Amino acid sequence: MKHLRSAALLAGAFFAAAACQQSATADGGTATTDSGPGKDGFTLTGKLRNAPANSKVVLAELGEQKFELKDSAAIQADGSFALTGTVPEAGVYAVQVRGQQLLLVLENKKKIVVSADAAKLAEATITGSKDSELMAQLSKTMGRGQEQMQKLQARAQAAQGNTDTMKVLESTYTRNQKSNEAAIKQIVKNNPASVVSAFAAVNLIDADQQFPFLDSVNTKLQRAIPTSRYAKALNTKLAGQRSTAIGELAPDIDLPSPDGKNIKLSSLRGKYVLIDFWASWCGPCRHENPNNVAMYDKLKAKGKGFEIYGVSLDQSKDKWVKAIADDKLTWPHVSDLGGWQSSAAALYNVRSIPATFLLDPAGRIVARNLRGAELEAKVASLLK
Numbered sequence: 001m002k003h004l005r006s007a008a009l010l011a012g013a014f015f016a017a018a019a020c021q022q023s024a025t026a027d028g029g030t031a032t033t034d035s036g037p038g039k040d041g042f043t044l045t046g047k048l049r050n051a052p053a054n055s056k057v058v059l060a061e062l063g064e065q066k067f068e069l070k071d072s073a074a075i076q077a078d079g080s081f082a083l084t085g086t087v088p089e090a091g092v093y094a095v096q097v098r099g100q101q102l103l104l105v106l107e108n109k110k111k112i113v114v115s116a117d118a119a120k121l122a123e124a125t126i127t128g129s130k131d132s133e134l135m136a137q138l139s140k141t142m143g144r145g146q147e148q149m150q151k152l153q154a155r156a157q158a159a160q161g162n163t164d165t166m167k168v169l170e171s172t173y174t175r176n177q178k179s180n181e182a183a184i185k186q187i188v189k190n191n192p193a194s195v196v197s198a199f200a201a202v203n204l205i206d207a208d209q210q211f212p213f214l215d216s217v218n219t220k221l222q223r224a225i226p227t228s229r230y231a232k233a234l235n236t237k238l239a240g241q242r243s244t245a246i247g248e249l250a251p252d253i254d255l256p257s258p259d260g261k262n263i264k265l266s267s268l269r270g271k272y273v274l275i276d277f278w279a280s281w282c283g284p285c286r287h288e289n290p291n292n293v294a295m296y297d298k299l300k301a302k303g304k305g306f307e308i309y310g311v312s313l314d315q316s317k318d319k320w321v322k323a324i325a326d327d328k329l330t331w332p333h334v335s336d337l338g339g340w341q342s343s344a345a346a347l348y349n350v351r352s353i354p355a356t357f358l359l360d361p362a363g364r365i366v367a368r369n370l371r372g373a374e375l376e377a378k379v380a381s382l383l384k
Contacts, residue, residue, distance in 0.1 A: 046114030145180035280323035
């Protein structure tokens with residue numbers, strides 16, 4: 001069973017699809033704490049019931065797929081705590097107490113008050129910040145989704161080898177995922193000028209499948225909070241995907257095959273074509289290859305108008321060619337052996353692999369980043 005593609009920031013972890021990713025530098029601000037509240041900084045105080053003796057409140061900033069510890073404060077005997085400091089801009093932070101976590105928005109000149117049972121920190125009552133209250137709502141929505149997924153993953157582990165059960169679980173997984181994303185989209189839609197909406201849009205909503213929605217959200221965010229790092233990140237993300245959004249004509253690729261002869265993507269017009277970005281060194285790609293082989297062989301045997309166009313991010317021709325032979329990949333392959341600097345990867349804004357783009361016979365993109373059973377079902381529906 002696949003993992004969530006969206007980066008769900010719950011329980012101290014991101015949930016993302018298994019992928020080989022290009023290295024990136026997190027774009028986050030830095031919280032500076034001090035010993036006094038100061039009129040221009042933030043104040044975060046609270047009272048935690050049932051807090052363990054000698055425990056601390058830890059403050060961490062949510063960067064790009066990581067937590068960065070910023071400060072901590074002792075919880076007093078009566079359960080009270082206090083943190084003060086300054087932040088470069090309004091941002092999402094985590095308050096953690098012994099495995100429990102509360103997400104909130106820190107902003108200078110805001111006095112936030114938290115009241116909670118230390119064992120149920122995510123259910124805290126928050127006052128003093130509308131954005132923090134909204135962040136708590138988003139966290140609860142994601143928490144419910146995470147709980148559902150964990151239960152399904154446990155059932156999937158127990159059902160290994162039972163094909164019928166796995167199909168039911170995968171169907172339930174897809175249904176839950178769509179329901180959770182719909183709930184998140186509603187929060188974003190209802191709060192178009194919030195830092196929380198910008199955070200959710202860039203981190204929690206699948207841009208591959210929800211580009212029109214995110215494009216609309218981005219327009220509103222650029223008007224309302226253009227300097228927010230989350231709004232900037234969303235704008236950059238969508239700009240890179242605009243030319244390869246669903247409905248767009250796929251940019252042409254013209255690269256060498258293993259025998260040295262160039263194969264143009266556009267030469268395959270008239271068929272449904274799956275562009276498959278992969279590499280010999282990418283474990284998740286190699287794991288996915290048997291699924292693609294099975295689908296390809298089945299459709300070829302039926303004489304269906306379908307082709308795969310493999311684009312490798314390898315740098316070694318020998319390793320690339322060996323992987324093609326080892327995995328029995330009989331479709332057209334191309335590569336400029338540029339690795340992450342591949343001209344095709346840049347053209348399609350590919351930053352992690354495997355990455356796929358499904359084209360119709362006219363060369364327009366009809367789906368992005370589908371795999372396994374989901375990809376096969378989509379192709380089958382198009383070839384009916």
